[in-house]
Amino acid sequence: MTLTVFLAVIFAALLHAGWNAMVKGGGDKHLAMAGVVIGQGLFAIPVLAVAPSPDPASLPLMGAGILLHLGYQLFLLAAYRSGDLSQVYPLARGSAPLIVAAVSVLFLGVTLAPLQIGAVALIGLGIMSMALARRADGLRNRGAALLALTTGCFIASYSLVDGLGARVAGSALGFYGWLTIGNMLGFVAIAALRWPATLRRVPRHGLKLVFLGGGASFTAYALVIWAFTQAPIALVTALRETSIVFAVLIGVFVLGERMNLAKVVSTMLTLAGVVLLRYVRHGP
Template identity: 65%
Template sequence: MSTGVFLAVLGAAFLHASWNALIKGGRDKTLGMGALVLGHAPFALAILLVVPLPDPASLPHIAAGLVLHVGYQLCLLESYKIGDLTQVYPIARGTAPLLVALVSVTLLGVHLAPLELLAITVIAAGILSLALVRRADGQRNRAAALLAITTGGFIAGYSLVDGLGARAAGTALGYYAWLSVGNAILTAGYLAWRAPGTLRRIPTDGRRVFLLGGGASYIAYATVIWAFTQAPIALVTALRETSIVFALLLGTLFLRERLDLGKVLATTLTLLGAVLMRLGRL
């Protein structure tokens, strides 16, 4: 991985943690998530004016990616309703590189060096320990941990699909722009069906998340999809999860979430696993 790609993914990690904190910190998380996803649309439409059409071979990937992204958004939303950012975010993001690495080895024929196998073990240890941390009121929150792990499964799924799809499309930006437009349409349809009042409030109450969160989220994942075409998917996915450090800081400094030794150690373990996976490709 080149230095430019490395720094770009780190920047994406910070943006990703930022919009997650914005959603978690809002009172109406359904409104926040809807505003964020619909906020992708202006950026995507602007990009479509200047990039070529994706190769038709990537259309199945776009379709599968839509299903996985919507599933991820709904699952993440439920996780944030019952769990702390400093618990939910690290578990969800830590699960993803573990699953991506396993699929890469068993199904895609990717060879992992011993150091990378050690990284998987360390990440797994971090995830297991995070599932045992206490929530803000001092009680165990296994339901939030289970939802976060499920969210991580969706992250792993769309990471693999989008990485392969962007390569097949021949245009990473074009691939994600069409994916974002489709995602916005599906999200608008879901809100119109389940929460029509929420959809009407996005231009007013959700304007801040629409503009700031939507922009941060779009730029973050567009950068990651581009990086998928420049470096191994498993490596990019692992490096992106350095965002757990940013999430820990944002959750404690701005959301006033309870910080304890368990969260610090578990987050550190998961981050260490991501770093080891990065070093395994040097």
């Protein structure tokens, strides 16, 4: 992974943490998700005007990606209704890179150096251990833990499909732009059937999420999609999930949350994995 790709993914992680903080801080999670998804689609329109068209061979992967993103978004909303997702969400974000790395090595023929595997493991375990920083009983709630791990499977699945699709497409932005439009149309159709009142509130109460959240989310994942075409998907996925470190820092320094020893240890484990990921490439 080159320094340019590394820094691009780190910046994407920061953007990801930012828009997730906006969603977390809002009272209506359905409105927040609708605003962000619609915003992503709106930002994709001007990009498609200049991006090369994706190779038609990538269309099946694009369709699968749209379905996986929709499943992830709907499942995430269901998880919010089931309990305090902040207790178990680290399990989802931390398990995803571990799943992607395992699938990549065992089934896709990707070769990772032992230190790269160690870096991915450190990042994944560091993120997952943040669940221990919560005093609530999220880890003892089997249903909540199952929701988190299933969410991790969705994240891992769309990461692999999107990464492979962008490579086949020959145009990372073209592929992601059309995938985003499809995702937006699918989400709006579902929302119109299930939460029509929420959808009608977006123009009046969700414009901040549309433009700020949607813009940050689109830019963040566009960088990640591009990175998928430049480096192993497993390494990019692991590095992207360090967004949770930025989320912790935002919580402490912006939202006034407490930093305890468990959070410090988890953050240090994750950052150790990030440093190791760079060391593998540029170390002696």
